[in-house]
Amino acid sequence: MFSNLQDKLDRAFKVLKGQGNITEINVAETMKEIRKALLDADVNYKTAKSFTDEVRTKALGQNVLSSVSPGQLLTKIMNDELTELMGGSVTELEITKSPTIILIAGLNGAGKTTFSGKLANFLRENKGKKPLLVAGDVYRPAAIDQLEVLGKQVDVPVYVDRNSEDPIAIAVAGVAHAKQNGNNVVIIDTAGRLAIDEALMTEITAVKQATQPHEILFVVDSMTGQDAVNTAKAFNDRLDFTGVVLTKLDGDTRGGAALSIKSVVNKPIKFIGTGEKMEALDVFHPDRMASRILGMGDVVSLVERAQQQFDEKQAAELQKKIRKNKFDFNDFKSQIGQIKKMGNMKDLMGMIPGVGKAIKDIEIEDDAFKPIEAIIDSMTPYERENPDVIDPKRRLRIAKGSGTNIDEVNKLMKQFGDMRKVMKQMSNPGMMAKMMRNMPKQPGKPF
Structure with missing residues (x-):
């Protein structure tokens, strides 16, 4: 996510590296590089210029402390300004009415239908x-089928009328269906537009007037950069939407849409899509995104994703098994499943401070766990429940059956054995106390 922009901003900050103070000359040179990096990321020109002018003004007005380098100070100012540029604070959905009606709009291929399913989930x-999903796209082949499949995946009902080609009537009937069946949120998926098509724009405006939605979300493909911002402006002029959804942020995103859209249409980014899985949807946090753009990680979001997959009862049962040294391959596979649900692996690792830059050129496939599984x-x-019985003969059979080789099986068995030992030690309070006693003490800092 934003790897190219990160690299270019890093190079811009190097202008100040080793400088003892901030001056007009070195700041001007740095701002020139930052503006160039933003424009290369397809950020709106006016946005890039006003942003760098603001950063320059604040940088020149700061006194550099002896413990802080000019580069560090500029990073802090950049982080604050990027946060403000993208909205400043979180703007969540207004879900106070029952039913709350949410209208989904956007161009073809932006990911509206997939987002509708993710939002319902x-x-x-x-x-x-x-929630109730309403299939209002009567033009795209298989759009209704796709929404029904997604509805089944996330266990959410879908209102469908295959006999009607009137999206306005379908939307109105969908809202009535929700009221009759106790659905407190209605998500209306609409037809995508190939461009700013006047007839279709008139149609979605009519859907808005007929249903009076509480939220109108404009879904945009973040990989389209500045084009996305221009389209957002045209849609906002007609629909006055309440928020933006950036999809495909797990792809080769330049960052232009995320950085420009708030300043151009003055509407908040409410959600970001970070993968194909139904769980790969995050509330947009401007401060966290700013930290990630600057390569500072996003530990808070990483912890939140882990907590979403955390089952307290299951964790307690697992803890008992670990204490008895009964952790087995069934438990191990279950843990892998929970990690996979958290999202794209490279994206997750990029949330760890310092790791994002280190792995930017490394390909990390989402199916990295496939050989282990x-x-x-x-x-x-029996073998999964009793790992200790897996002797060399069984290992050879397992290797053949899994399409791997004996070395891979041996490696997994060793890693699993080492992991069990560490988990057993960590769960033993006496062992933890012993480890703490044996840790070297720093002078003047006793444990």
Whole structure:
């Protein structure tokens, strides 16, 4: 996410590296590089210029403390200004009415239908809502089928009328259906537009007037950069939408849309899509995104994603098994499943401070766990529950059955064994106390 922009901003900050103070000359040179980096990221020119002018003014007005380098100070100012540029604070959905009606709009290919499914899942899982999806795209082949499949995936009902080609009538009937069946949120998926098509723009305006939505979300493909911002302005002029959704942020995103859209249309970014999975949807936090753009990580979001997959009862049972040294391959595979649900692996690692830059040129496939899962699946139920019985003969059979080789099986068995030992030690309070006693003490800082 934003790796090219990160690299260019890093190079810009190097202008100040080793400088003892901030001057007109070195700041001007740095701002020139930062503006160039933003424009290369497809940020709106006016936005890039006003942003760098603001950073320059604040940088020149600061006194550099002896403990802080000019580069560090500029990073802090950049972080604050990027946060402000992208909205300053979180703007969540207004879900106070029952039913709350949410209208989804955007161009073809932006990911509206997929986002509709993700949003329904998010509201059901995290907000305790009972959403209804309404299939209002009557033009795209298989759009209704796609929404029905997504509805089944996230266990959310879908209102469909295959006999009607009137999206306005379908939307109105969908809202009535929600009221009759106790659905407190209605998410209306609409037809995408290939461009600013006048007939279709008139149609979606009519859907808005007929349903009186409480939220209108404009879904935009973040990889389209400045084009996305121009389209957002045209849609906002007609619909006056309440928020923006940036999809495909897990792709090769330049960052222009995320950095420009708030300043151009003055509407907040409310959600970001970070992958294809139904769980890959995050509330947009401007401060966290600013930190990630500057390569500072995003530990808070990482912890939140982990907590979403955390099952307290299951964790307590697992803790008991670890204490008894009964942690087995079934538990191991379950833990892998929870990690996979958290999202794209490279994106997750990029949330750890310092790691994003280190792995920017490394390909990390989402199916990195596939060989491990194949090995575990090739074990018998007895072997998964009793790892210690897996002797060399069984390992050879498991390797053949999983399409891997004996070295990979041996490596997994060793890693699993080492992990069990560490987990057993960490769960023993006496062992923890012993480890703390044996840790070297720093002078003047006793434990």
